[in-house]
Amino acid sequence: MDPLMITVAPVGAEVTREHNPNVPYTPAEIAEECYRAWNEGASIAHLHARMPDGRPTQDPGVYREIIELVSARTDLIIQVSTGGAVGMTREQRVAPVSLKPEMATLTCGTVNFGDGIFVNSQEDMEFFASAIKAHGVKPELEIFDAGMVENARRLEKKKLIEFPAHFDFVMGVPGGISGDPRNLMHLISLIPEGSTWSVAGIGRHEIPLGTIAVVIGGHVRVGFEDNIYLSRGVLAKSNAELVAKIARIAREVGRPIASPAEARKILGLPQRAA
Ligand code: KMH
Numbered sequence: 001m002d003p004l005m006i007t008v009a010p011v012g013a014e015v016t017r018e019h020n021p022n023v024p025y026t027p028a029e030i031a032e033e034c035y036r037a038w039n040e041g042a043s044i045a046h047l048h049a050r051m052p053d054g055r056p057t058q059d060p061g062v063y064r065e066i067i068e069l070v071s072a073r074t075d076l077i078i079q080v081s082t083g084g085a086v087g088m089t090r091e092q093r094v095a096p097v098s099l100k101p102e103m104a105t106l107t108c109g110t111v112n113f114g115d116g117i118f119v120n121s122q123e124d125m126e127f128f129a130s131a132i133k134a135h136g137v138k139p140e141l142e143i144f145d146a147g148m149v150e151n152a153r154r155l156e157k158k159k160l161i162e163f164p165a166h167f168d169f170v171m172g173v174p175g176g177i178s179g180d181p182r183n184l185m186h187l188i189s190l191i192p193e194g195s196t197w198s199v200a201g202i203g204r205h206e207i208p209l210g211t212i213a214v215v216i217g218g219h220v221r222v223g224f225e226d227n228i229y230l231s232r233g234v235l236a237k238s239n240a241e242l243v244a245k246i247a248r249i250a251r252e253v254g255r256p257i258a259s260p261a262e263a264r265k266i267l268g269l270p271q272r273a274a
């Protein structure tokens with residue numbers, strides 16, 4: 001079994017300080033959260049950017065600032081979001097890919113997203129996949145429901161992505177696939193041979209689904225983007241607490257934790273120059 005890759009998703013596009021006062025907004029705050037998460041065992045940083053007042057932005061200038069600060073202090077694999085926030089145009093959403101980060105997300109279909117709709121038409125997916133490919137970036141295929149794996153297969157047939165690939169199962173978004181463990185098993189059964197996968201359980205599903213992934217050889221995403229609680233009713237003080245919790249569970253069951261260098265090897269990414 002490969003060592004466990006832990007992705008930290010420190011801020012997302014939806015959660016605010018009204019939900020948890022410890023949500024980072026500025027590049028310095030986001031970078032500090034990434035640094036703490038790295039110290040606890042995170043190997044990948046799934047990044048979104050915010051305006052100083054907390055509004056989500058896909059401005060590449062803000063992403064650049066975050067990436068420079070994170071990369072100066074850690075060797076975390078940088079993964080930018082092309083999901084952005086519901087309602088953004090695809091031109092806005094794709095903008096950070098121009099920075100040529102190591103990874104970028106590629107959502108493989110449209111899904112109801114709470115009260116909104118997270119739109120990813122076939123044309124949109126091809127637009128994002130083409131940009132990600134053109135910039136030499138590795139996609140993480142975001143799967144919010146089972147049919148999205150079939151959409152990924154269509155993209156592969158069109159040679160816009162390659163298999164095996166790295167998938168992230170986002171489970172428990174209202175409107176998407178639920179956090180029932182049987183759904184996780186089903187999603188795993190659908191992905192192409194040799195692919196890797198992580199699970200991002202939303203809210204109370206984060207740690208239980210992550211624990212299953214730890215035990216059966218998947219990988220895990222944690223962080224304020226998906227969940228703000230350390231345990232029932234207890235707000236996490238930092239993303240690092242969530243990383244530390246899943247790392248502790250991994251240690252307890254004997255699953256080694258991947259360093260960023262080991263994660264690069266698992267994902268087939270070139271190693272970062274020292
Ligand atoms: N904020 C969500 C609408 C991604 O990062 O690629 C989409 C999202 C997915 O967060």
Ligand code: ZN
Pocket residue numbers: 009012013046048081083225
């Ligand atoms: Zn995201």
